[in-house]
Amino acid sequence: MSHRNSPAFLAASLSLLVAGSALAATPYTQATVTRTENKVSYGTVKGDRSNTRPAEPQDVVKAMNFLLSESDSRAELKYDDGTIVRIGQNTIFTFEANSRTLNLKKGTFVFFIPKGQGGGTIKTPSLTAAITGTVGKVSENTIAILDGEVVLKPSGDVVRAGEFARRNPDGTIAIGKFDPLKIFDGKLMTFNGPLPGIPEKLLGLPLLDMKNLWDLDSLDRVINSPSGLQHFFPPATPRPVKATPEPRATPVPATPVPYTPPSLLQGAGNGGINNSGGPN
Amino acid sequence: MNTRPFLFAALLSTSLLHAEDGKTYSYRSGRAGVPQQSKQEVEDIGEISESTGGSSKWRMNFATRGQYTSNAALTGNHGSDDFLFLPTFEVGYHTPLGKHFSFDLSTKIESAIFGDRSDRSFIGYSALATLDYTYKEGLPRAYVSVEPYRYDGFDRGELATQAVGFTGGLDWGHGFNAGRSVVFTGSSYSYYLADPSVDSRTSYRAVGGLAHQIRTNLTGQAYYAYQYTDYADFARHDNRHVLAGNLIYQFNEHFFGTMSTTWVNNDSSQARGSYQSFGGGLGLTLQY
Numbered sequence: 001m002s003h004r005n006s007p008a009f010l011a012a013s014l015s016l017l018v019a020g021s022a023l024a025a026t027p028y029t030q031a032t033v034t035r036t037e038n039k040v041s042y043g044t045v046k047g048d049r050s051n052t053r054p055a056e057p058q059d060v061v062k063a064m065n066f067l068l069s070e071s072d073s074r075a076e077l078k079y080d081d082g083t084i085v086r087i088g089q090n091t092i093f094t095f096e097a098n099s100r101t102l103n104l105k106k107g108t109f110v111f112f113i114p115k116g117q118g119g120g121t122i123k124t125p126s127l128t129a130a131i132t133g134t135v136g137k138v139s140e141n142t143i144a145i146l147d148g149e150v151v152l153k154p155s156g157d158v159v160r161a162g163e164f165a166r167r168n169p170d171g172t173i174a175i176g177k178f179d180p181l182k183i184f185d186g187k188l189m190t191f192n193g194p195l196p197g198i199p200e201k202l203l204g205l206p207l208l209d210m211k212n213l214w215d216l217d218s219l220d221r222v223i224n225s226p227s228g229l230q231h232f233f234p235p236a237t238p239r240p241v242k243a244t245p246e247p248r249a250t251p252v253p254a255t256p257v258p259y260t261p262p263s264l265l266q267g268a269g270n271g272g273i274n275n276s277g278g279p280n
Numbered sequence: 281m282n283t284r285p286f287l288f289a290a291l292l293s294t295s296l297l298h299a300e301d302g303k304t305y306s307y308r309s310g311r312a313g314v315p316q317q318s319k320q321e322v323e324d325i326g327e328i329s330e331s332t333g334g335s336s337k338w339r340m341n342f343a344t345r346g347q348y349t350s351n352a353a354l355t356g357n358h359g360s361d362d363f364l365f366l367p368t369f370e371v372g373y374h375t376p377l378g379k380h381f382s383f384d385l386s387t388k389i390e391s392a393i394f395g396d397r398s399d400r401s402f403i404g405y406s407a408l409a410t411l412d413y414t415y416k417e418g419l420p421r422a423y424v425s426v427e428p429y430r431y432d433g434f435d436r437g438e439l440a441t442q443a444v445g446f447t448g449g450l451d452w453g454h455g456f457n458a459g460r461s462v463v464f465t466g467s468s469y470s471y472y473l474a475d476p477s478v479d480s481r482t483s484y485r486a487v488g489g490l491a492h493q494i495r496t497n498l499t500g501q502a503y504y505a506y507q508y509t510d511y512a513d514f515a516r517h518d519n520r521h522v523l524a525g526n527l528i529y530q531f532n533e534h535f536f537g538t539m540s541t542t543w544v545n546n547d548s549s550q551a552r553g554s555y556q557s558f559g560g561g562l563g564l565t566l567q568y
Contacts, residue, residue: 074324088324108324137325139317144328164328169316176330181497181530184460185326194457218390220546222402222431222440224354226478226514229552231433231440232353232400 025118027097031077031085033059035192038073040087063097069107076192081117084196086110086188108139110188112197115148126167128153135197137186141167144178147197340568341370345538347561352397354546357556363395364561377411384410399435406430420452443474449485460493464503480512497530518548538563 033042033055042055043066055067055075067075069091077085077093087093091107100120102111113120115133122129126141134148143150144164151158152165157175159165164178189195222228317327345366352362368390376382386408393401406429413422430442451466467486474480489503507520523543530536541560548554 071320089320108321110325137328139321139325139328141316142328144325164330166328179327179329181493182326182329184493186322186324188324189326218402218404218431219354219392221429221443221479222392222404222433223400224546224553224555225441226511226516226550226553227441227476229355229550230478233355233552 025100025120026079026081028063028079028083028095028100028102028120029097030060030062031079031083031095033057033061033067033075034078035076036073037075037191039070040073040075041068041070043068061095063095066092066094066105068092074188074191082112082114083117083120084112086191086195088188102138104138104140106140108137108188110137110186110195111135112195113148114197121153122150127165127173129159129165133197135195137188146183337373337375339370339372339374341368341372341565342567343368343370343563343565345540345561345563347540347559349557349559351555351557352394352400354555354557355552356554358558360397362397365391365393365395366561366563367391367393380413380415382412384408384412386410393434399433401434402431402440403434404429404431418454420450422448422450424448439475441474441476441479443472443479445470445472447471451487457492462491464489464491478511478514481509482512483507483509499528499530501526501528516548516550516553518546518553520544520546534567536565536567538565 035057036055040055041052042059042061043050043052045064045066050066052068055061061067061077067077067087069075069087069089071089073089075087077087079085085093085095085102086109088108091109092105093107093109094103094105095101096103100118102109102120102122104122104124106125111122112135113131113133117133119130119132119134122131122136122138122143124138124140124143127143129143129150129152131150132148134150135146136148136150137144137146142164143159145159145161147161149158149160150165152173155173157165157173159175162177162180163175165173165175167173223232343366345364345368347364347366348361349364350358350361352364353360368388370386370388372384372386374382374384386406388406388408389403390406391401391403406427408425408427410423410425414420425445425447427445427447428443429445431440432438433440447468447470449466449468451464451468453462453464455462465486465488467484470483470485472479472481472483485505485507487503487505489501491499491501493499502525503523505520505522505524507522508517509520510517521544525541527539528536529538539560539562542558544555544557544559546553546555
């Protein structure tokens with residue numbers, strides 16, 4: 001029997017493929033702080049101790065470092081592969097290089113991971129998800145996906161664009177659709193400019209169907225159409241015209257004056273709408 | 281080599297892994313409960329609240345609109361102002377067809393009731409079937425549609441006009457400003473085969489405009505539209521210009537209000553067909 005068809009061979013091939021794609025991904029070795037707001041600290045862990053100092057733009061954050069923000073404080077990080085992470089207030093954020101893991105210990109962040117860069121993992125205190133090219137919002141118990149999709153670990157449930165996964169207090173995980181009107185809400189969505197990667201399909205603001213722009217057509221169809229104008233402005237009906245009697249003193253007999261109907265249009269056969277005004 | 285025991289063991293281990301996941305049971309929810317977000321969380325990433333709209337392919341709308349118009353007669357320059365009541369009931373169906381296509385059906389009963397000129401009041405019935413095609417996200421949408429319609433006049437108690445319209449068009453929207461703004465443009469070509477035949481016509485339309493999500497629940501639209509109409513069995517052609525603005529406030533997912541204003545200049549080769557009008561109105565829509 002050929003080994004080519006055995007599950008072991010298939011599993012090995014799959015492993016090689018996965019390993020190959022992982023090798024192709026750029027590790028999250030370091031990220032550059034591109035913007036800070038108010039009090040954001042740059043931390044370094046040494047053994048069981050950590051040191052912090054104020055974070056500044058152009059700081060290079062490595063995998064053993066962390067960022068800590070206080071109230072009303074935010075920061076943006078940019079990775080070499082174009083990944084962008086924006087952390088919110090009262091947040092502790094770290095990342096792991098080789099596994100490309102974005103790790104939220106506390107607080108919130110939004111992320112943009114370009115497609116084709118190998119994806120990665122998002123880890124919060126209550127959820128873990130494998131991601132590909134994706135845009136999303138993350139809090140300690142929620143992951144909301146604006147574009148792409150994530151796979152929850154270990155359940156394997158897929159959370160698609162327009163959906164969120166949330167860990168409930170009873171330990172269950174609910175997956176549902178979120179209100180599309182609120183997808184752009186939140187200061188992190190515009191902190192340091194628009195978050196890239198927002199898909200076009202989300203930009204179709206509700207009620208923006210161009211078919212709705214013609215809702216006044218009905219009035220024109222009924223009232224301003226040729227048949228409507230014929231109905232509401234019927235052509236003048238010729239009236240019998242009496243001869244005007246001349247004064248008796250005049251010996252010339254009275255001559256009847258023929259009635260001249262209003263000038264009819266080319267469409268006279270269709271109702272005779274008055275065209276005396278000509279084109280406007 | 282016998283591979284079955286290996287396969288069975290693999291399946292068994294997978295099952296055991298899933299059994300261990302029992303404590304992290306997850307489910308797709310119609311209602312996932314009240315979001316438990318802190319004020320700071322909402323400030324930074326927005327409220328992630330569950331949509332109650334579901335994903336039904338069916339929709340239903342009931343809309344009412346009260347509108348002032350400076351020209352209810354739709355002839356001449358203003359001077360025939362009136363107040364219109366415009367109720368509409370729509371049942372629609374939308375479904376994707378493969379990767380690139382989608383189909384939409386909109387059946388509608390609508391009416392226009394005039395305050396003073398009640399002889400112009402009418403009721404209309406229409407069904408608009410549209411097939412959309414989008415090759416790739418971000419590229420223009422192409423569509424073809426067919427729309428039979430019929431309008432009955434209240435005063436006549438009989439047919440005012442009816443037609444079948446065939447339309448082909450393209451439209452495109454581009455978002456910017458972090459997705460809160462969309463500039464859009466489109467054009468279409470239509471042929472209407474009408475009864476009475478004097479209403480048969482071809483129309484070309486072009487529209488350009490801007491929409492902006494001013495606040496979470498408030499969207500503004502402004503657009504300009506041009507329409508050229510040529511009547512097939514009647515010596516008339518119209519050039520129509522429309523400037524319009526809408527403010528749409530979404531009270532919740534099912535209920536929204538609209539404030540609209542419209543200016544129209546219809547320049548017709550028939551004197552009676554030419555008109556200018558200005559209108560403004562308030563509307564309420566209930567949608568499911």
